[in-house]
Amino acid sequence: MLRKITLLSTLLLCACEPYTSPAPNIVSIEPEEVVSGQAAAIALTLDAPLPMKVDYGEQTATLLMPTLRIGGQEVAITGVEQGGTLLATVPVTLSAGQQEVLLTLGDGSESVHEQGLTVLPVPPALEPRNGGGGTGGDPGTGGEGGTVDPGQDGGESGHASGKEGQLLVTGLRIDPIPDQVRGVPFTITLRAEGPEAALFEGQVQLSTNKGRVSPNLSNSFSKGVRQEQVVLDKQGGNVVLTVRVGNTLVAQSNPFKVSVE
Numbered sequence: 001m002l003r004k005i006t007l008l009s010t011l012l013l014c015a016c017e018p019y020t021s022p023a024p025n026i027v028s029i030e031p032e033e034v035v036s037g038q039a040a041a042i043a044l045t046l047d048a049p050l051p052m053k054v055d056y057g058e059q060t061a062t063l064l065m066p067t068l069r070i071g072g073q074e075v076a077i078t079g080v081e082q083g084g085t086l087l088a089t090v091p092v093t094l095s096a097g098q099q100e101v102l103l104t105l106g107d108g109s110e111s112v113h114e115q116g117l118t119v120l121p122v123p124p125a126l127e128p129r130n131g132g133g134g135t136g137g138d139p140g141t142g143g144e145g146g147t148v149d150p151g152q153d154g155g156e157s158g159h160a161s162g163k164e165g166q167l168l169v170t171g172l173r174i175d176p177i178p179d180q181v182r183g184v185p186f187t188i189t190l191r192a193e194g195p196e197a198a199l200f201e202g203q204v205q206l207s208t209n210k211g212r213v214s215p216n217l218s219n220s221f222s223k224g225v226r227q228e229q230v231v232l233d234k235q236g237g238n239v240v241l242t243v244r245v246g247n248t249l250v251a252q253s254n255p256f257k258v259s260v261e
Contacts, residue, residue, distance in 0.1 A: 025111045029101060029113060030042065031209045033207040033208060035244065042087075042090055043081075043085055043087055044101070064107075071100065076088065097119060124245060126202065128166055168195040168196040169200050172249050173192075174243060175190075177254060177256045179256050182233065187228065190221070197224040204221075204243040205218075206241060209238075210236045211232055241253040
């Protein structure tokens with residue numbers, strides 16, 4: 001009888017005192033690759049909802065908002081989705097390289113995702129007209145790969161400003177990419193577009209919206225075309241590759257699926 005009374009007293013005491021649910025851990029970050037100097041929205045998936053502090057006596061429940069730091073810099077959390085997903089914007093001041101992502105709760109508990117975010121260096125600039133460009137013929141128009149026109153929603157291609165001495169390359173294009181397998185190399189075809197596309201022999205930066213792509217920098221184009229072998233380290237649907245030259249030329253591939261095997 002005494003044991004039952006003691007147990008009942010303990011339960012009543014717990015019910016009266018504030019209770020904080022366990023802290024969640026960072027499971028994944030998407031995208032895992034962002035570009036230095038450019039603000040980017042990311043989503044952090046947690047293995048549980050954010051903890052709640054419940055005061056049964058006051059009949060209140062308070063969401064405990066964490067502090068998010070990336071590469072040692074505090075980052076503002078812009079949204080909280082149901083089920084345990086945090087939305088944030090990566091600051092433009094992050095240096096290139098792999099950055100630690102740290103989530104700290106008010107009670108001091110932490111979740112660390114080491115090397116959870118890769119900040120890519122600034123994309124290579126468009127080479128000058130006299131910068132060693134070749135004199136090839138028409139590289140072709142490519143397939144039906146998607147492109148992005150900076151400053152517009154969608155569009156046919158990115159555009160370069162016709163600065164003196166700069167190649168008249170107005171866009172980039174990625175030939176259609178079929179479904180792939182995680183960890184298995186495959187070849188993508190990249191094409192420059194514009195009046196002097198055949199003279200482009202520069203490099204482009206590569207990134208993906210899911211996981212990481214290797215390499216992050218292509219080899220040099222030849223007569224405005226480059227066939228690059230790449231590999232993806234994460235499976236999923238609606239995977240998109242992005243290629244960049246400077247801040248003006250950006251193109252995206254069609255969405256495709258990456259399976260485990």
